[in-house]
Amino acid sequence: MNQIDLKRFDLNLLAVFDALMQERHVGRAGERLGLTQPAVSHALARLRALADDTLFVKHARGVKPTARAIELAETIGPALAVLRASFGIRTAFDPSSASRTIVIGSSDYVELALLPAVVARLRHEAPKIDIRIRSITQGDVEQAMRRRDIDLAIGPLTASPGSVLATPLFSDRLVLVARQGHPGLAQPLTVEAFAGLHYLLVSQSGDASGIVDDALREFGLERRVALTIPHFSAAPFLIAETDLVAMLPERIAKPLCAPASVTIHDCPLDVPPWVVGIAQPQEGQMDPCLSWLVTLIRKVVSDGADGERIRQAV
Numbered sequence: 564m565n566q567i568d569l570k571r572f573d574l575n576l577l578a579v580f581d582a583l584m585q586e587r588h589v590g591r592a593g594e595r596l597g598l599t600q601p602a603v604s605h606a607l608a609r610l611r612a613l614a615d616d617t618l619f620v621k622h623a624r625g626v627k628p629t630a631r632a633i634e635l636a637e638t639i640g641p642a643l644a645v646l647r648a649s650f651g652i653r654t655a656f657d658p659s660s661a662s663r664t665i666v667i668g669s670s671d672y673v674e675l676a677l678l679p680a681v682v683a684r685l686r687h688e689a690p691k692i693d694i695r696i697r698s699i700t701q702g703d704v705e706q707a708m709r710r711r712d713i714d715l716a717i718g719p720l721t722a723s724p725g726s727v728l729a730t731p732l733f734s735d736r737l738v739l740v741a742r743q744g745h746p747g748l749a750q751p752l753t754v755e756a757f758a759g760l761h762y763l764l765v766s767q768s769g770d771a772s773g774i775v776d777d778a779l780r781e782f783g784l785e786r787r788v789a790l791t792i793p794h795f796s797a798a799p800f801l802i803a804e805t806d807l808v809a810m811l812p813e814r815i816a817k818p819l820c821a822p823a824s825v826t827i828h829d830c831p832l833d834v835p836p837w838v839v840g841i842a843q844p845q846e847g848q849m850d851p852c853l854s855w856l857v858t859l860i861r862k863v864v865s866d867g868a869d870g871e872r873i874r875q876a877v
Contacts, residue, residue, distance in 0.1 A: 576613070579606040581643055583618075584636045584711045586664055588625030594662050628711075636711045641844075656851035658689035663852050665692060668699035668713035670767065671794045673839075676735070676814040677717065680863045688859065692852070700767055708844050714853055717860075720840040727842045730857060732864045733814075736836040737775070739828040740799060740816050741808040748808075752831045758784040763809040765798055766791045775810050778832045799823035810834075 582592035583603070593603040611618055614635065619626040628636070667673075674696060685692060697713055704716045708727060720729050739757075741748055747760050758779055764771060771788040779785055789807060792798065798809050799819040816827050841857055 573609070576606055576610050577639055577643055579603060580610055580618070580632075580635070581640055583607065583626065584628060584632065584640065585714065586625070587622070587627065588664070591625070591662075591664055633710050637709055640711060656855055658692070658855055660691065661689055661852055662691040663693070664695060665715070665853070665856060666695045666697055666713045668697050668704060668707055668716040669718055670698060671796050672812060672815060673717045675795060675818070676812065676839075677732075677860070677864070681860055684859060684863055685856075689855075692856075704842060708842075714843070714850075715857070716842040718839060718842075720838045720842070728845055729840050729842050730861065731838050731840040732861065734836045734838050735812045735814050737810040737830055737834050738813045738816050739808055739830050740802055740811050740820065740825050741828065742803050742805070742825055745806060745808065745826075747806070748826075748828060752828070754779075754782055754784065754831050757831050758782075758786045760808045761787050761789045761806065763790045763792065763798055763801055763807045764788045765793070765795050765809070765811070767793050769793070773810075774834060775830075775832065778834055799825045 578596060579592065579598075582595045583589070586592040586595060589603050589607070590600050592598075593600050596603070598606075607619065614631060616631040617629055618632040618635075619628055621627075678696070682694065685694070697707075699707055699713065699716065701718065704713075704718075705727065707713045708716070716727075717732075720731060739752075741760075747756065750756075764773060766773065769791055771791055776786065790801070792801070795811065795815050796819075798811060799816070800823045801807065802809055803823045803825050810830065813827075819825075820827055841860060843853060843857065
């Protein structure tokens with residue numbers, strides 16, 4: 564990298580770099596900063612000369628950071644956040660006029676259990692904020708945040724790395740889902756009968772084992788997982804056409820049971836509930852837009868709002 568004369572260095576270039584890392588689009592980065600697209604392109608040219616690297620390459624949906632840009636982002640983003648906090652920069656945030664793209668790492672669990680109500684409220688209060696949901700596994704959260712691939716992550720807080728700020732949202736539990744008239748559920752389930760059913764398991768990794776199997780092992784039992792799929796949304800419809808059953812989160816099972824014509828049953832095993840929350844980088848607290856969105860999500864959950872209540876309210 565070229566030696567930089569700090570006396571002549573334009574700190575505004577760092578803001579342009581940070582906006583490009585977050586938006587991955589020259590035009591949107593300009594909108595975020597109040598700059599024209601040519602101005603952002605000119606700043607990017609200067610950044611490239613300073614870094615002796617392309618930094619961002621054209622992509623089908625905008626621009627993609629190079630390895631060097633990702634490396635720089637690990638220090639530039641947090642440094643800018645510290646500078647803003649140190650100088651007391653508090654830009655008044657107006658959600659009704661804010662224009663921003665926010666990337667959230669999650670699974671289709673969040674899309675089904677939370678996103679409809681959040682997006683309904685967001686479209687009313689902040690119509691210019693766009694959301695991008697990126698599928699992400701529990702083990703990828705920390706790296707994705709460090710690379711600035713995502714702004715927030717929503718999922719089980721047990722998967723949140725210690726380096727991020729975690730905000731609890733709600734708890735959920737597993738329930739047994741089966742087709743109507745399933746012969747194995749004509750009588751109250753014993754643990755042995757529960758283990759004897761054939762299962763569909765939702766597993767992003769494709770592994771045919773989960774917390775239910777751990778609980779069964781305490782009884783010296785095991786179950787047969789006949790099918791694994793990576794997404795929750797298809798599970799009730801597959802169950803409706805077979806004698807397979809599944810253990811699904813209650814917040815997903817309830818809204819999908821009626822359309823799929825399946826029924827919900829209590830599990831005879833003591834499987835503990837879990838807490839779902841928002842994970843964000845520590846410096847994300849200094850971003851007024853992210854802070855506002857986290858507050859909005861928490862309010863939607865605390866209100867107990869579903870999509871219909873939101874539509875009626877707005």
